[in-house]
Amino acid sequence: MFEYKNKIVFANLEQELNKISEVIEELEFPQGFLEYTLYVISEIFENIKVHSQAKNILIDIEINQKKCRIEITDNGIGFRESYLRRKIYPKDDFSAIEFALSGLSTKDPQERGFGLYSIRKLVEALGGGLIIKTGLARAIIKKNKINFEKILKKKQGVFINIKSAIKPIDFYKIIK
């Protein structure tokens, strides 16, 4: 149905998202799924733009009749370093992932960032799974549970993998 794999430079992120959106828009999805897809990709891209200081981004999207997989990797500073530079102090990479999933933003002390928080809610509503890797931590989120694992080789930047079935979703009800 749709396969897309590309390594892009930071400066082309916006242009690439517009191209992906034009193609995804043509696909036939059940109600709410197009919005889900656009939301997930755009919020991850926004996070990369604002927080990552990445030079390159690897995008791997596969959508077939039944399943959707979105995998986005950046080579930036990672969650923890991003928080530390804004004087927010997660004790390790695991805490940094927890902070990000809770909506704690590095943008402004009076704001929250709902990107990953909302992505998690949407993925869970679809019965899907989310994997986040950054630094020495890997978080696997499935069936409303989060499992943390220590990884041996430090992951530069952030890796996000999202898998879900393609089915109707009440997108605008779930989004916060």
Add this chain to the structure above:
Amino acid sequence: MVAHLKIQRKYLFFRKDAKEILNQIFEKKKIPRNVYLDFSRVKFFSRSFIDELLNVISKLKEKEISVVIQNLNPQLRIMMDRVQKTKAEIQRAIA
């Protein structure tokens, strides 16, 4: 003075997009007091975009410039209302 801006893009994803829209207001020779943003062509915007747009609208309000969003599709209106509500809750919690 009144300004009407028709948003030409179908998708609005980034915070930068919101800032760019409002920058157009200040490019005008005379800064308008009332701005109407026409969203009839917009099919989707992200939470980040609308969050930033609301931030900018709020700052403009302090400068006595009012911004009215027009022709927003009903689902995007729901998203905007939710984001607005959440922002108000956060502000209340901080206060």
